[in-house]
Amino acid sequence: MKYYKQGELHCYIGIWLPFVILISIFVFLYGVYMKTYLLPLIRSEYIQRPIVELNTYLIQLVHINDYVFSNQTLVITISLHTILILYIISLIRVVVIEPGKVPQEWLNKKEGEINKMIENEEKMIHFNKKGSQTSTSFCSEIDDEQRQKLNNKARLELIQRTGRRYCKNCQTLKPKRCHHCRYCKTCWLKMDHHCQWLNNCIGYNNYKLFINLLGYSWLLLSFIMITYSRCYYDTLNSYASDGKLFLVSFTFLFCCFLWILLTAFTIFHLWAIKKNITTLEYCENKPKELIQNSIVDNFTEVFGVNPLIWFLPIQPNTKPIMD
Ligand SMILES: [Zn+2]
Numbered sequence: 001m002k003y004y005k006q007g008e009l010h011c012y013i014g015i016w017l018p019f020v021i022l023i024s025i026f027v028f029l030y031g032v033y034m035k036t037y038l039l040p041l042i043r044s045e046y047i048q049r050p051i052v053e054l055n056t057y058l059i060q061l062v063h064i065n066d067y068v069f070s071n072q073t074l075v076i077t078i079s080l081h082t083i084l085i086l087y088i089i090s091l092i093r094v095v096v097i098e099p100g101k102v103p104q105e106w107l108n109k110k111e112g113e114i115n116k117m118i119e120n121e122e123k124m125i126h127f128n129k130k131g132s133q134t135s136t137s138f139c140s141e142i143d144d145e146q147r148q149k150l151n152n153k154a155r156l157e158l159i160q161r162t163g164r165r166y167c168k169n170c171q172t173l174k175p176k177r178c179h180h181c182r183y184c185k186t187c188w189l190k191m192d193h194h195c196q197w198l199n200n201c202i203g204y205n206n207y208k209l210f211i212n213l214l215g216y217s218w219l220l221l222s223f224i225m226i227t228y229s230r231c232y233y234d235t236l237n238s239y240a241s242d243g244k245l246f247l248v249s250f251t252f253l254f255c256c257f258l259w260i261l262l263t264a265f266t267i268f269h270l271w272a273i274k275k276n277i278t279t280l281e282y283c284e285n286k287p288k289e290l291i292q293n294s295i296v297d298n299f300t301e302v303f304g305v306n307p308l309i310w311f312l313p314i315q316p317n318t319k320p321i322m323d
């Protein structure tokens, strides 16, 4: 509970509910898939075979290549669980990794620059009004609190004049593409959006992991959909009970529905990476301040330059645009 008031149980349940629903959907799909398709397949393939045939299988194990490529059940089991493990790792990482706060060094540097500019302006005003009776009486009349207010006003005006971005909620400067999240109550670097399903913001530090998560989810659903279509077809053409028929049909069609949604969402994010635009920037329809890079540059800005980690749930060591 890093962002919300402690002790508010309804709030706690509310913010984690979409995440629990998301996990439940995948647990349900996995459970039904295993129960109605893969486990019966494994049982018929290995457990219910006569001992003589099992010996033949053990001999085949020695020639592992022949065995793997000739054994569909084993390939399905290994592939499914490999994608599932990658999916779980990226899911955990996206949820726990902070999207990226504005570095304190950057804030100190920019605050110092603004303070120096204010100091110079004050010196100029003081120089111009030197000797003026009005100025002296005005200064002596205002107390420290009023002076602070006037300083803050001057400061905001100066920040606006210099074109710097300022967060009124955090009362600090913020770099380009940094946005304030009203749920997290924090400014995040290159904030993409606040994901209610994951109860975390997606920003500079976890965007690549989020894309990996989308990729693994898409792969997992595609894999389940393709392999399960056989089970769906067999169940439709068999004398299965109404309960099983409903369960298999519902699971398969629900999987197809999720796949369509996820495909559209993944295509949008790949398009956004290609265009170097975040979801927030797209929704706000703001003219982009960034220099237009090539498509390769846009992709390496998100995925990093090392191709070995592009498809793994690892965040690349890139530097955010800080200006
Ligand atoms: Zn803020």
Ligand SMILES: [Zn+2]
Residues within 6 Å of the ligand: 181, 182, 183, 184, 185, 193, 194, 195, 200, 201
């Ligand atoms: Zn947020």
